[in-house]
Amino acid sequence: MSEVIAAVFSLQVLRMAVPYALAALGGAITERSGVIDLALEAKLLFGAFTAAAVAHATGSPLAGVLGGIAAGMLVAAVQCLASLRLGADHVIVGVALNLLALGGTRFLLQLFYGEGANSPPAPGYGDAVLASPIVWLAIVASIVVPIALVKTKWGLRLRAAGDRPDALVAVGVSPVRARLYAALVGGALAGAGGAQLSLAVGGFSADMSGGRGYIALAMVILAGWRPAWAALACVGVALAERLSIELQLRTAAVPAELLHILPYVLTLAVLVVGGARRPPPRALGSR
Amino acid sequence: MQGWGRVLAVTAGRLIAILVAVNAALLVVGLVVAKPEHLACEGPRVGLVFDVGGKNDKSFNEAAWRGVQQAKHELKICVQTIEPSEGADRESALRALAAAGVDLVIGVGFIFSPDLERLATKFPEVVFAGVDYAPSQGVGEIANLVGLQFREHEGSFLVGAIAGLSTKTQNVGFVGGMRIPLIRKFEAGYIAGVKHVCPGCQVQSAYAGSEPKAFADPSLGQDLASAQYARGADIIYHAAGKTGDGVFAAARQRGMRAIGVDSDQFHVAPCCVMTSMVKRVDRAVVEVAQELVAGTLKGGMRELGLADDGVGFVNDMNNAAMLPAEVVAKVNELRADVIAGRIVVPAQ
Numbered sequence: 001m002s003e004v005i006a007a008v009f010s011l012q013v014l015r016m017a018v019p020y021a022l023a024a025l026g027g028a029i030t031e032r033s034g035v036i037d038l039a040l041e042a043k044l045l046f047g048a049f050t051a052a053a054v055a056h057a058t059g060s061p062l063a064g065v066l067g068g069i070a071a072g073m074l075v076a077a078v079q080c081l082a083s084l085r086l087g088a089d090h091v092i093v094g095v096a097l098n099l100l101a102l103g104g105t106r107f108l109l110q111l112f113y114g115e116g117a118n119s120p121p122a123p124g125y126g127d128a129v130l131a132s133p134i135v136w137l138a139i140v141a142s143i144v145v146p147i148a149l150v151k152t153k154w155g156l157r158l159r160a161a162g163d164r165p166d167a168l169v170a171v172g173v174s175p176v177r178a179r180l181y182a183a184l185v186g187g188a189l190a191g192a193g194g195a196q197l198s199l200a201v202g203g204f205s206a207d208m209s210g211g212r213g214y215i216a217l218a219m220v221i222l223a224g225w226r227p228a229w230a231a232l233a234c235v236g237v238a239l240a241e242r243l244s245i246e247l248q249l250r251t252a253a254v255p256a257e258l259l260h261i262l263p264y265v266l267t268l269a270v271l272v273v274g275g276a277r278r279p280p281p282r283a284l285g286s287r
Numbered sequence: 288m289q290g291w292g293r294v295l296a297v298t299a300g301r302l303i304a305i306l307v308a309v310n311a312a313l314l315v316v317g318l319v320v321a322k323p324e325h326l327a328c329e330g331p332r333v334g335l336v337f338d339v340g341g342k343n344d345k346s347f348n349e350a351a352w353r354g355v356q357q358a359k360h361e362l363k364i365c366v367q368t369i370e371p372s373e374g375a376d377r378e379s380a381l382r383a384l385a386a387a388g389v390d391l392v393i394g395v396g397f398i399f400s401p402d403l404e405r406l407a408t409k410f411p412e413v414v415f416a417g418v419d420y421a422p423s424q425g426v427g428e429i430a431n432l433v434g435l436q437f438r439e440h441e442g443s444f445l446v447g448a449i450a451g452l453s454t455k456t457q458n459v460g461f462v463g464g465m466r467i468p469l470i471r472k473f474e475a476g477y478i479a480g481v482k483h484v485c486p487g488c489q490v491q492s493a494y495a496g497s498e499p500k501a502f503a504d505p506s507l508g509q510d511l512a513s514a515q516y517a518r519g520a521d522i523i524y525h526a527a528g529k530t531g532d533g534v535f536a537a538a539r540q541r542g543m544r545a546i547g548v549d550s551d552q553f554h555v556a557p558c559c560v561m562t563s564m565v566k567r568v569d570r571a572v573v574e575v576a577q578e579l580v581a582g583t584l585k586g587g588m589r590e591l592g593l594a595d596d597g598v599g600f601v602n603d604m605n606n607a608a609m610l611p612a613e614v615v616a617k618v619n620e621l622r623a624d625v626i627a628g629r630i631v632v633p634a635q
Contacts, residue, residue, distance in 0.1 A: 010517065012510070016510055019401055097503035115341060117341020117529075118340075118342075118344060124536075200536065205341070205505065
């Protein structure tokens with residue numbers, strides 16, 4: 001038993017948690033500013049693709065990470081353009097972007113590499129978990145983001161944009177701009193999470209985000225839109241994932257199909273039992 | 288606040304305009320980029336639809352791709368390929384090829400089985416072939432459907448023996464993609480191989496999931512392999528398509544050994560891939576194309592095993608350092624035993 005616990009609580013879990021956690025931190029920032037962030041999946045996927053493509057082209061994983069961040073920001077910019085400037089429904093924009101990411105990354109693969117499912121190998125960060133700057137970015141961000149939300153002008157304005165945009169207007173600040181700045185930072189974090197997905201395994205393959213963006217958004221809501229708690233909840237998801245792997249290796253008694261749904265069942269259980277529901281930002285989803 | 292109707296009208300109009308513009312742009316790019324090869328080509332036409340892993344998965348699909356490329360050069364046939372994304376467009380990809388008058392349509396992967404059955408009855412003048420085809424319940428032989436199966440358990444038995452002879456920890460691993468009878472064949476043969484040469488060895492096995500996505504999640508593959516290495520395995524064999532890339536990533540990170548599948552996967556991780564269980568999908572595809580050209584192609588099931596070199600293991604210049612001659616000699620003995628029927632490898 002203690003063996004299982006030791007295996008579950010290893011550093012590997014940190015590596016597994018990083019894409020979830022970065023997406024959740026990004027999602028929390030974006031949502032707190034009032035923009036529904038269903039497009040997390042798209043930011044992960046475009047981030048993963050761009051990171052692999054840039055790292056492949058330049059031979060530098062760091063350039064890949066920067067590329068992933070830029071891709072996440074670009075998706076966030078398009079998201080803001082459609083839902084804030086053009087006034088489209090936030091949910092529909094999110095779904096559209098996610099579908100665009102599924103097909104778009106395949107299209108770009110075809111365009112650049114002449115095939116529809118896999119990128120050429122890209123250099124990544126091997127060896128120790130802590131050697132990857134993305135892991136450190138996730139750790140630092142989960143400490144800095146909550147503080148920045150409270151202590152900086154950027155944080156104050158984005159929270160106001162999410163709760164009382166009219167108050168922002170009254171002091172002569174554009175809520176749209178505050179939301180854009182929030183979404184860009186959120187997109188950068190989610191894009192870095194995508195970079196972790198592809199650089200950890202040395203290349204991009206189609207649909208590799210596998211719904212992680214949706215899980216991250218669920219964790220944001222579960223955590224009551226508090227970024228640090230959302231990141232923590234993501235570590236919980238990674239732990240459950242790791243636990244299901246350990247159990248699968250150790251017992252033949254429980255069907256693997258059942259173990260595969262363990263992370264989701266645990267998530268759901270925590271959501272239901274979790275009590276203390278916090279209200280969403282008041283102006284979430286307003287156009 | 289504006290009225291709802293007005294907001295919607297403006298948005299809808301703008302959205303449509305944007306979508307039309309985007310589509311037009313994509314269409315132009317597509318026309319410029321796409322090479323309309325089949326238009327210029329004369330000769331028998333072969334169409335091939337890939338499975339979830341995609342053309343260059345360095346594994347199963349890539350073997351089919353090599354086969355069809357070889358057939359194209361040797362037999363002067365015209366080749367069209369489609370890499371469908373997740374979901375329902377698999378069937379429509381097959382259908383599109385059949386409707387376009389292609390003579391032979393090949394679906395790469397067990398997942399095409401029911402689609403092939405349906406389309407074979409609908410397009411009697413086209414010949415269909417399914418790699419890893421598994422007949423649905425109650426479906427008999429179809430005159431224009433070729434089922435290509437492999438005795439993967441036999442090849443897996445040999446790489447299992449290699450793992451059993453090479454492990455220093457008496458502990459090896461197996462990572463499967465989707466939990467289905469087909470992948471169970473790999474696992475069962477592998478375990479039998481390990482136990483045959485090393486009865487005391489432990490085999491850890493794990494699967495990535497129960498849906499086709501389980502073949503395309505390298506991140507999860509890395510997690511599964513890391514867990515097995517952490518529990519003492521020093522060699523892991525995978526039968527998990529793209530998910531296997533994660534197994535190699537874990538092997539690279541930990542300096543451990545791994546065994547590839549379907550194609551020679553040495554180049555994915557030259558440090559660590561000691562051999563690969565090759566499944567000669569390329570050979571099967573070429574064979575079917577040859578018969579098409581010769582006019583002798585008939586429906587029915589075919590099964591390729593060790594005896595007809597349909598499966599095997601890689602032993603060449605590249606991996607010689609990781610595969611000692613005495614191991615190869617021993618495994619070749621086992622190979623002869625399997626072919627002669629002295630060893631019967633379990634498939635389940």
